[in-house]
Amino acid sequence: EVQLVESGGGLVQPGGSLRLSCSTSGFGFSSYAMHWVRQAAGKGLEYVSGISSDGGSTYYADSVKGRFTTSRANSKNTLYLQMSSLRPEDTAVYYCVKGSGTTWRYNWFDPWGQGTLVTVSS
Amino acid sequence: QSVLTQPPSASGTPGQRVTISCSGSSSNIGSNSVNWYQQLPGTAPKLLIYSNNQRPSGVPDRFSGSKSGTSASLAISGLQSEDEADYYCAAWDDNLNGPNRVFGGGTKLTVL
Numbered sequence: 001e002v003q004l005v006e007s008g009g010g011l012v013q014p015g016g017s018l019r020l021s022c023s024t025s026g027f028g029f030s031s032y033a034m035h036w037v038r039q040a041a042g043k044g045l046e047y048v049s050g051i052s053s054d055g056g057s058t059y060y061a062d063s064v065k066g067r068f069t070t071s072r073a074n075s076k077n078t079l080y081l082q083m084s085s086l087r088p089e090d091t092a093v094y095y096c097v098k099g100s101g102t103t104w105r106y107n108w109f110d111p112w113g114q115g116t117l118v119t120v121s122s
Numbered sequence: 123q124s125v126l127t128q129p130p131s132a133s134g135t136p137g138q139r140v141t142i143s144c145s146g147s148s149s150n151i152g153s154n155s156v157n158w159y160q161q162l163p164g165t166a167p168k169l170l171i172y173s174n175n176q177r178p179s180g181v182p183d184r185f186s187g188s189k190s191g192t193s194a195s196l197a198i199s200g201l202q203s204e205d206e207a208d209y210y211c212a213a214w215d216d217n218l219n220g221p222n223r224v225f226g227g228g229t230k231l232t233v234l
Contacts, residue, residue, distance in 0.1 A: 109157070
């Protein structure tokens with residue numbers, strides 16, 4: 001069974017940093033692109049970032065470009081999201097998602113982790 | 123404002139057939155496939171339809187997807203109470219900066 005478990009969320013002050021992790025199991029992690037999608041409370045889904053299976057190609061939404069960095073450790077089956085210069089509007093549940101191919105482009109997303117809540121507030 | 127447009131709400135009675143629409147443009151639905159996700163209350167989204175009309179294993183055949191031009195639809199037949207959820211369409215949008223993943227704003231389905 002494919003499992004994605006996010007961790008690292010919490011309360012952080014504006015301008016602060018946080019690193020999310022997504023520990024995976026049940027599939028060949030190094031063969032699939034991975035993604036981060038976020039959802040603010042009561043709102044819809046927003047695509048944040050994607051990374052290719054070998055980590056050589058990444059994508060960031062304009063809203064997080066230059067502030068967030070996605071990386072992966074294929075030897076540890078783990079995905080990361082380093083978030084810096086956090087803003088109140090970054091407050092959301094962050095989902096780790098498995099892509100359907102090796103490149104992050106044109107994937108469908110399945111499955112999704114349970115999500116981790118990031119709250120940016122003073 | 124979402125790039126893909128969905129009605130904010132839909133409803134039906136048990137056993138009915140309901141459809142949820144998703145409208146886009148030539149740069150997204152018009153040139154790429156559509157996915158649908160179901161989000162039950164308090165849970166993570168789940169893939170319901172991929173490649174416009176394909177169901178992952180385990181998804182009941184009551185759920186079906188279609189696409190025509192720059193619009194797509196999700197149909198749910200034999201509506202059940204457990205279908206009450208938020209439904210999101212998604213597609214890749216091709217622009218000058220490269221492909222970007224876009225979602226609809228979501229449709230809250232109520233089973234009366």
